[in-house]
Every structure is written in structure tokens, then in C-alpha cells.
Amino acid sequence: MTRNNKILPPRFSRLGTCALLCEAPAPLDISWQRRIWALAARAEAWPGVMEVMPGMNNLMLVFDPTVITAEEIKADIIKLWPHCDWDGEAGKTLEIAVVYGGENGMDMKHVARHAGLSIDELVRLHTDPVYTVYFLGAYPGFGYLDGLHPKLFTPRRQEPRLQVPAGSVAIGGVQAGVIPSMLPSGWQIIGHAREVFFDVAKNPPALLAPGDKIKFRAERIER
Amino acid sequence: MIEVLASGALNTVQDLGRFGYRKIGVSVAGTMDKLALVAGNLLLGNDRNSAGIEINIFPFRVRFLQNTGIVITGAACAAELDGASLLPWYATSVSSGQVLMLSAPTQGCRVYLTVRGGINVPVVLNSRSTDLKARFGGHDGRSLQKGDQLAVLNPSIDSNGWKFDYGVEPPNVALPFNFRTDGGTVAVRVIPAAEYESFSESGQAKFWSSLWRITPNSNRQGYRLAGTALPTEGQVELLSHGLVPGTIQVPPSGQPIIQMSDANTSGGYPKIGTVIEADMWRLAQAGLGKSLQFVQVSVEDAIAALVAERAWLIKIESDLASLQATSKNASTR
Numbered sequence: 001m002t003r004n005n006k007i008l009p010p011r012f013s014r015l016g017t018c019a020l021l022c023e024a025p026a027p028l029d030i031s032w033q034r035r036i037w038a039l040a041a042r043a044e045a046w047p048g049v050m051e052v053m054p055g056m057n058n059l060m061l062v063f064d065p066t067v068i069t070a071e072e073i074k075a076d077i078i079k080l081w082p083h084c085d086w087d088g089e090a091g092k093t094l095e096i097a098v099v100y101g102g103e104n105g106m107d108m109k110h111v112a113r114h115a116g117l118s119i120d121e122l123v124r125l126h127t128d129p130v131y132t133v134y135f136l137g138a139y140p141g142f143g144y145l146d147g148l149h150p151k152l153f154t155p156r157r158q159e160p161r162l163q164v165p166a167g168s169v170a171i172g173g174v175q176a177g178v179i180p181s182m183l184p185s186g187w188q189i190i191g192h193a194r195e196v197f198f199d200v201a202k203n204p205p206a207l208l209a210p211g212d213k214i215k216f217r218a219e220r221i222e223r
Numbered sequence: 224m225i226e227v228l229a230s231g232a233l234n235t236v237q238d239l240g241r242f243g244y245r246k247i248g249v250s251v252a253g254t255m256d257k258l259a260l261v262a263g264n265l266l267l268g269n270d271r272n273s274a275g276i277e278i279n280i281f282p283f284r285v286r287f288l289q290n291t292g293i294v295i296t297g298a299a300c301a302a303e304l305d306g307a308s309l310l311p312w313y314a315t316s317v318s319s320g321q322v323l324m325l326s327a328p329t330q331g332c333r334v335y336l337t338v339r340g341g342i343n344v345p346v347v348l349n350s351r352s353t354d355l356k357a358r359f360g361g362h363d364g365r366s367l368q369k370g371d372q373l374a375v376l377n378p379s380i381d382s383n384g385w386k387f388d389y390g391v392e393p394p395n396v397a398l399p400f401n402f403r404t405d406g407g408t409v410a411v412r413v414i415p416a417a418e419y420e421s422f423s424e425s426g427q428a429k430f431w432s433s434l435w436r437i438t439p440n441s442n443r444q445g446y447r448l449a450g451t452a453l454p455t456e457g458q459v460e461l462l463s464h465g466l467v468p469g470t471i472q473v474p475p476s477g478q479p480i481i482q483m484s485d486a487n488t489s490g491g492y493p494k495i496g497t498v499i500e501a502d503m504w505r506l507a508q509a510g511l512g513k514s515l516q517f518v519q520v521s522v523e524d525a526i527a528a529l530v531a532e533r534a535w536l537i538k539i540e541s542d543l544a545s546l547q548a549t550s551k552n553a554s555t556r
Contacts, residue, residue, distance in 0.1 A: 013417035016497030017525040019467045021417060028462060040246075053245040053465035055489055060465025062245075065526050136248045137463060137489030140357045144463055144489075155460055156491070158475050162440075173460040173491065180248075183356060184444070186474070186492075198248075200347060200359045206247040 007082040012074050015060065018050075020070050022077055023058040028146065028174065032057045033134050034086035037210055041088075042080060049073070054135040054210065056144050056175060091133065091211035096169075096178065096193050098127075102222030104165050104192035107154075111171060111188050115151045123218050125149040126169075126190065131176060133212040139183050141198025143208035145176040152176075160186035167193045169216070224288035225338065227371040228322065231280025233443075236342050236361035236373070238274040241350035245465065245488040252352040252360065255443060255484050255507035256333055258394050258532065259297035263337030265539045266294045266314040266391065268547070273341025273376070274351035276367065278334040281327040285336070287317045291375060292339040292387040298331025298508055299393075313390030332510030339387075340377040356444060356485050389546060391539050394504060398535055402518050408434060409509040411502040412520040412528070413471065416494035418458065422473075426454045430495055434514040435479060441511060443485040448515065452477030453495070461491040469498035469506070471517075481506065501528035 008025045015021050022039075024032035036059050040052045043061055048068030053060040061073060100123050101108040112122045131147035138144075153174045161184060164170075168179040170187035179185055180197035193216075197207045208214075239260065240253025254260040254277050264273045281300070287293075295302045295311045302309040303324045309315055317323070325334055344351050344362050353361025362371055391397070402410035419427065435448035455477050466472075470482045472492035481498060482490075483506075498506055499520060509515060520528075 014414055014497070014522060015416060015465075015467055015494070016414055016469050017500040017522070017529055019465070019497075021464055023417075023462075023464070051242060051245055053488060055464035056462035058462060058464045060245075060467075062467065065522075066530065070522070135489075136246060137465065138248055138487040140248045140250075142248045156474075160474070172463070175463060175491075181357065198357075200357070204247070205249075205348070 009078055009081060012070075014070060018065055019060055019062045020073055021058060021060050028057050030132060030146065033146070035081065035084055037086040037088065038084035039077060039080060042084065043073070043077070046073070046076065053137065055137060056134050056146070086211075088211060091209060091213060093130075093213040093215065094195075094207075095215050095217055096195055097219040098169050098191040098193050098216050099219050100126075100169075100191040100221045102192075104168065105190050105222065107188035108190040111152065111154045111190050114154050117151065119221060119223060122152065122190070123221055125152055126176075127216045127218050131214040131216075133208045133210055133214065135210050136206055136208060139180055140200070141180040141206040141208065142177055143197070143212070143214070145214060148174060148176040150174075154188050156186040157188065160184050164189055165192065167195065169193055225342075225373045225375060226286045226288055227284075227367050227369055227373070228286055229282055229284040229369055230367045230371075231283070232366045233279040233355075234283060234367045235277055235353035235355065236274050236344050236351060236367070237277045237353060238341075238351045239272045240484065241348050241352055241354070241360070244348050248488050249348060250354060250356065250485050250488060251468065252350070252354045253484050254335065256297050256335065256504040258504040258536070259333070259335040260337065261536055262312065262391060262394070262539060263294040263296040263335055264341070265536065265543065266312075266389070267292050267337055267339045267387075268543070269337065269339065269341050271536075273337070274344065275335050275337035275342060278325060278336065279332065281325060283325045283334075284322060286322045287319060288372075289319050289375070290317070292316050293323070294337045295325070295334060296337065296393075297333050297335040298328035300328040300334050301326040310390055312393050314387040316387045331508035333507060338375050340375050343374040343376040354485065389543070394532075394535065398501075398532060400502065400505065402516070408514045408516055409505060410516045410518050411506050412499045412525065413496040413517045414499060414520060414522060414525055416470065416496050418461075418473075418493035419495050421458060421493065422495060423454055429453060430479075431517055431519060434516055436514050437509060437511055439511050443483055445483050445486055446481040446506070448479045448481065450478070453479070455493070458493045461493065463489045463491045466490050467497065469500070469503055470494055471496045471498065483507070499525035499528060501525065501532045
């Protein structure tokens with residue numbers, strides 16, 4: 001991420017009239033994510049910036065282009081980029097029990113085949129790491145997790161499914177997560193968890209927050 | 224109060240959307256055609272963000288249980304109040320007991336009913352919009368059904384001497400974009416997005432020149448399009464990132480998907496472009512089976528179109544303010 005001790009700059013692209021995407025250079029790294037969290041907290045207060053949304057090593061900014069231009073936002077980010085780091089509190093750690101495979105883990109065998117692993121190896125590799133919540137997105141309360149073992153990296157489906165069950169433990173490319181309610185998704189579903197990840201009546205409504213840690217535990221394997 | 228007499232799935236209470244919660248994964252939701260809602264609200268002297276009813280399924284019938292004022296905007300459809308034709312984009316007084324009937328649109332696909340004061344459903348995460356996918360907001364987080372009763376905030380007609388007998392030209396007259404006049408095709412302007420350059424030249428050319436049919440799998444979350452598949456060789460999976468309504472993604476099938484109001488807040492398919500903000504209402508009014516043509520524009524043109532759209536709304540607001548002032552003076556004289 002550094003070349004000759006210089007922090008590489010992010011890449012910018014336009015997302016329509018009123019949004020800008022700022023992406024950290026590859027590879028995916030927690031130090032980039034800390035920079036993204038810090039930047040998001042700063043940029044949220046800029047005049048003309050209406051909403052910020054951290055992603056996986058990237059940041060989307062929604063703004064009013066008649067108040068602030070994309071060029072002005074870019075210049076501000078480039079200025080801050082080498083110096084910002086997250087000073088927020090350390091997140092909580094959660095243990096999540098998973099039923100692997102079966103009716104609600106319909107892609108487990110596909111993922112194992114794709115990785116050239118036995119089911120037991122797949123479950124071991126999935127339960128081994130401590131995952132970090134990078135950001136919440138896609139659906140209410142859905143945390144994108146980093147820490148997936150590279151052997152389990154599996155491309156998303158050709159066509160997204162129109163509906164997957166709540167609590168679906170899923171893999172999408174290099175990312176992992178648990179899908180919080182019955183929703184459409186293109187991710188590979190390897191198991192099922194019972195936790196409630198989002199409740200609009202609660203404050204905060206989302207169980208997870210960026211920086212939290214997750215450990216999966218195999219409750220059962222349905223072959 | 225308004226009583227729903229006949230409705231179909233997918234008719235929902237919506238305001239302009241739920242902002243500030245993308246970072247916990249909550250979609251913006253809100254009306255698909257924002258211009259229609261705002262124009263209706265302005266014609267009634269409401270706050271721009273007051274909640275109205277988005278009608279996607281017809282016929283739709285309601286009974287008003289108090290005197291108030293209403294406006295019908297969005298798609299062109301036959302609207303009748305107790306059997307008498309109603310003008311669209313026109314503020315009309317209604318009396319308690321009157322029944323409004325909306326029939327399937329003849330042009331466009333979504334009709335908006337705005338009411339003096341706005342629909343009063345509980346505010347959830349700072350918005351009255353229904354999030355059908357997450358099942359909260361609006362009326363119990365669901366589509367309206369026969370028998371539902373909707374409260375209205377401050378529906379009174381004469382609290383400030385406000386009169387209802389005026390209208391505006393619809394935006395397809397006031398803000399035309401006549402790239403293609405063939406009735407079956409809707410042209411929308413697009414700014415290339417991050418992965419545009421990673422498509423081959425022939426893929427890029429195909430994206431602009433093809434007609435893209437809106438398939439029956441399309442809804443408030445997204446429009447799934449069908450056409451000659453775009454070549455996706457060499458496209459890599461992306462790290463998930465924030466999305467806005469209007470983002471055009473190309474999944475490995477090569478058939479584009481446009482994110483709409485209920486879109487997921489993030490995704491990772493390659494993005495070839497984004498429909499400009501000022502054409503989102505045109506896209507919202509393009510129904511199933513219609514064909515889309517994408518027209519490339521610069522960021523400058525996209526901002527100019529946004530400014531023109533805002534100016535149109537400001538003009539409605541200021542014309543009405545002077546109209547109301549004149550009629551007030553006339554009545555006190």
C-alpha cells in the first residue's frame with residue numbers, strides 16, 4: 001500500500017450526477033479501512049455532502065453538485081488521505097452459531113467443490129478466523145466481513161436469487177457475511193444463523209457496527 | 224382520513240425517502256418519480272417531503288372521510304371523483320364522502336395521489352416511506368389493502384385561505400427530452416461509471432446503440448433489462464461499494480440491471496454507467512415491456528438538467544405563492 005514510504009492515493013469515479021466513489025488501492029487491507037472510517041466521519045460534516053457510505057476499502061459520497069463540486073471533494077480527500085486514521089472505540093466480539101449446509105445452506109457443496117475441499121475442511125476454514133465488520137450495507141444490518149480464508153473465495157452467482165432466507169451465512173467473492181432478512185442476493189449461501197441482525201424498533205437498529213469482530217461456530221453440519 | 228376501497232399489491236405510502244441510514248444498510252426507498260410527488264405537494268401548499276400514495280397497480284379507489292384538497296400527478300390516467308373527470312396535475316377540493324377512482328395509465332406507469340397536509344403514517348428512521356423489502360415504514364411496512372384507513376396531517380382547506388383550483392403542465396411537456404420520439408422507447412441520459420472503460424469498444428458501442436427492454440422481473444428495487452448481452456469477459460468481481468438509484472450494473476449474464484428507489488445500498492457487479500438524477504422520473508415512468516435507450520451526457524449537462532428541474536419546481540412554488548396572495552387580497556377586499 002506504500003511505495004517508497006509514500007501512501008498511494010485513492011482512485012475516484014463518478015456515480016451519476018450526485019455521487020462520487022473513492023476507492024483505496026488494492027489489496028484489501030484493514031489499514032485502508034481505518035482510513036475510510038476516519039474519512040467518512042470527517043466528510044460527513046462538509047457543506048454540500050449529504051451522505052457518506054463506507055464500503056469495502058472504499059467510500060461513496062452523496063453530494064449536491066450545485067453546492068460542492070466533485071473536484072473540490074477529491075482535492076479535500078487527497079489532502080486528508082495520508083494523515084487520517086480511525087480513533088473510534090474498539091468494537092465488540094460476537095460468537096455466531098451456524099448450521100452448515102442443508103435446505104438453508106444450499107450452496108455449501110458448490111463452494112466446497114469450487115475450492116476443492118471436503119465439507120469438513122470448508123467448515124473448519126470458515127469457523128477458524130476472527131472476522132472484522134468492515135461496513136454495513138446492501139440490506140439493513142448486513143455486515144460485510146473481512147477475514148475469509150482465500151481458499152473459500154467464491155464468485156457470486158451468474159444471476160442473483162430473487163429471495164434467500166433470513167440468517168443466510170454467505171460468501172460473495174472475497175467477502176463473507178450473514179444476510180439479515182429474507183432478501184434477494186447473488187451470494188453463495190453455505191449455512192444458517194439464528195441471530196436477529198436488524199430490528200427497526202431498537203436503537204441502534206443494527207446488531208453489528210463497523211470494527212466489530214465475529215467468530216462463527218459450527219452448531220451442526222447437514223450434508 | 225382516507226379509506227382504501229380498492230388497491231393492488233405495490234401501492235404504498237411514500238415520501239422523498241429515507242436519508243442518512245445507508246451506512247446501516249437501509250435503502251433510500253421513497254417515490255420512484257420524485258418530481259410527481261414534489262409537484263403535487265407544492266400545488267397543495269405542503270412541505271415538499273409530505274407523504275403521498277404511489278400507485279403502481281390499478282384500479283385504485285379511495286373514499287375521503289373529510290374535506291380536503293388533492294392532486295393527481297405522475298402517469299397519465301383516467302381519474303374520476305364521484306364519476307366526474309378530474310384534471311391531472313391540478314389541485315382540486317374534495318368533500319367528505321367523495322370517492323376517487325384511478326384507472327390504468329395510458330402513458331407512464333406510476334400515479335401519485337397527494338393530499339393537503341400529507342399522509343400521516345408513523346415516521347420510521349426519519350421518513351414515512353414504505354420499505355417493502357425490509358417491511359417497515361409507510362402503512363405497517365406493507366402495500367395498501369382494501370379497508371385500510373390513512374390519517375392525514377392537517378387536511379383543512381381554509382386554515383390559511385388556501386384555494387384549490389389551479390394546475391401545472393406535466394414535466395414531459397415542461398422538461399422535454401426528445402431524443403427519440405418513437406412511443407415505445409424511453410431515452411434516458413447516462414454518465415459513464417467506474418468500469419465503463421473496462422468494457423471493450425464494441426461492448427461500449429452496443430450499450431449506447433441497443434434498445435434494452437424492461438423485463439417483468441423489474442420492480443422498485445431494480446429494472447432488469449434484456450437485450451443483446453454485453454460482453455463481460457475480463458470483468459473482475461469488485462469489492463462491495465455504495466450504490467445510488469440509477470446505477471447500471473452488468474452482472475456476468477451481460478444483461479444490465481438498473482438500481483431503483485428500493486435498491487440495495489451496496490453491491491459489487493461492474494458498473495457501466497449511472498442514469499442522471501434529472502432523468503430518474505422518466506425512468507420511473509417507463510413501465511414493464513418498454514424499451515430504454517441510453518444517451519451519453521457529460522457531468523456538466525447532467526448538472527444543468529438538474530438545475531432546470533429544480534427551477535421548474537421553484538417556479539411552481541413562487542407562481543402559487545403569488546396566486547394565493549392575490550386571491551387572499553381579493554377575498555379580504
